[in-house]
Amino acid sequence: MPLPKRPANEIYSPILKRKRSSSPNSGSDAPGKSLLKVFIIDAKLDAEVVEDLRHLIDNFGTAAGTQLQLCPSAEDAQIVITDIHMQKRIERHVNWDTAKQKAIVTPQWLRDSFESKQLLPCGEYAALRELYEETIQNCPEDSQISASNDQDFPPKAIPSSRKGAGICYNHHYSCMRYSPLICPNQKLVEKLAILRRHREVEGLDIQALGYERAISVPFPRVITTNDFHEVSELPHIGRKILSKIQDFIQHGDIPECRTILNETRYQSLVLFNTVYGIGPSTARALYSSGLRTIKDLERHYGVTSRTNDSNDNASLEHLDRSTKTGLPDLSIKVGLELREELIMRIPRSEVEEIRDVVMNELAHIRSGCVSTITGGYRRGKIESNDIDIVISHKDLKPGDDQVKGLCAELIRCLYDKRLLTHVMYLSSFREHNTLRTTHWDSLQKALTVFILPDSGKGQKRIHRRLDLIFALPEVYHTAIVGWTGSTMFERDLRLWAKEKKGMKFDSSGISRRHDSKLYFPKSEEEVFELLDLEFIEPALRNADL
Structure with a gap:
């Protein structure tokens, strides 16, 4: 099951334009075809991009016989495509209760699904962090909307809430899977963890969560090329992560990991995160201000020597208050002073x-x-x-x-x-x-x-x-x-x-x-x-x- 090769830095391949079909329902009466209704929120999208998306919808078709239909309202759609990433802004176009019942994805989901000729999992394309879980749950599959070709596109097992339903390695929820400390594919997991860490320190939380979910799925044996189709059917393994797994299976490494590990920015952000009190957002701000090393941080925060005995930062005079967090800089200063021990x-x-x-x-x-x-x-x-x-x-x-x-x-x-x-x-x-x-x-x-x-x-x-x-x-x-x-x-x-x-x-x-x-x-x-x-x-x- 080879994956289509794409340049590593490719985000969007321009689509050749043609005149849009006169009816958004074109093809809906074709025998054996099933329709998936899609609504486009055109805010933040150029007219040219919207036209391209409509072209993809008109010409979309999967091996299972699923076609897309442009829908005039979000309420009637199963998929909502948007480039909006904030709840307050999405609520200008879709009622929030309605949004929770839809798969709300970025335009890239449609482009990649069109290219691969199948409905791709929606999780890694979720447009809003707040609706990540809902987007996963509401994401349609060919097996859910088409009665044909069940042998090629079998429906995934729906997790049962009944006690005793059975723990299995390919269950959707990790609380229904056995996850040992060391798994058979530990080296692969460590590579995927680099990608997860990179997305995390860069503030790409949805992508980081996607890798984190993929890492959490245990496979019962060392993956080989013969297992690739079975791996592709595991929960939380989307097209992009599949390509990384394929790279590792075939070459023993993931090229993107080597690139990331050699980046000065990544090295500095990860280094800054080893200081207690510095999270990804603060680390990026410090990097943007020109800081690169721990010595730079020490100069920035005025840490000249370790002062463990003074305990100025541990004052307990406010223990009767409901919270005690101290000043952020104070916490980071302590973290710098004690960093070598705390790590x-x-x-x-x-x-x-x-x-x-x-x-x-x-x-x-x-x-x-x-x-x-x-x-x-x-x-x-x-x-x-x-x-x-x-x-x-x-x-x-x-x-x-x-x-x-x-x-x-x-x-x-x-x-x-x-x-x-x-x-x-x-x-x-x-x-x-x-x-x-x-x-x-x-x-x-x-x-x-x-x-x-x-x-x-x-x-x-x-x-x-x-x-x-x-x-x-x-x-x-x-x-x-x-x-x-x-x-x-x-x-x-x-x-x-x-x-x-x-x-x-x-x-x-x-x-x-x-x-x-x-x-x-x-x-x-x-x-x-x-x-x-x-x-x-x-x-x-x-x-x-």
Whole structure:
């Protein structure tokens, strides 16, 4: 199943124009043909481009017999084509509730579908980030709108919300797939991760998510040229990603990855992102201002020497406020001072040692607390980037600041003993309110920098990122699931809950969307049961690199 070759930098191949058909319904009466209705929002599109798009619609046809029909309104269309990328602007042309029921794509979807003579997956062409998931779900396929040629275009399996439907590697949702820590195609995954990272640092979030979803799909064996057709039918594998996989299968590398790794801009943006407090947007702004290296950042932020003992940045005088984030520059300055230590990975033994020290100090404040180390550690990683610990107590109750008070008291204790050097963030805590569109935040989260006490054996202790999550006992197991990860696994858990169960799920609780009814699972297994999912062990939730 070879893919058509196109120049790497090609975005749009001009179409030879002809006079447009006199009727937008031309071909609709042809026997055996099925119609897919398309609406074009011409705002931000040149008249010449609109004419080209109409020409493609008039002449579109797939092997399955599907034709396109230009539609006079978005309400009647299945596909909406637009070059608008903001919700407020799209609402000038399409009601938002209507937009959620359509596949809203860029013009490139039509061009690429026309060229390949098939309806391509819409995800990587989604025009609006806010409607990415809806665009995927509403994207039509030949199998959905044509009754002919089923053998050539078999309908993809529709995920069932019934518990026990079966976990399989090609399921649409990663929360219905086993994802081990190391997969058979790890080298390919690492190459795709470079492309994902490149899109992420460049602010191309929709494209980055497309690669992230593709990476999350496990294939049960090492891919060879004989497997290419089967790979092409996996969920979230679009035409562009297929071409990258084909390059890797045939040549053992992806040329675009080599190009990206040699780019000074990419190297600088990734380097800047290693500083705690610098995200992709800030990194791009710093690069645009002429900065290229860590030394440049240090001069820019006035970091002349490490000042760990001063702890000016860790002042706890505002712990009684609902949030504590500090000034952005202050956070970045701390990140620069501690960067070389914070980027060092943490072995499992040290993760456990830090947990023991924290819980020992907490026991002096309040005995009987329980805790679970979550994150990559719980998924089986040999080394972690940071440490996440979920903490609770059977007697904690909402409404009287017990969670917030216990969290603040522990932070003060660790700080006074010089174990905690910086508090970078302290989250809010809100009680349940039935009038809220989202359920209450039943967690208190403190994102900190921690250092173990001197062992007296000449072992150098270094700073580590430590996140402490205090949960009410009724949401303790929900918090454990939500903080175990991986990122894509959690994303699909939320998506599954919304689309299949009409529920809202995140680490702070589970509620029913239509009436805000709250659910309090008594175990991690019960969290999955409430969501009608088969239980997946933490070690098989590694749906990311």
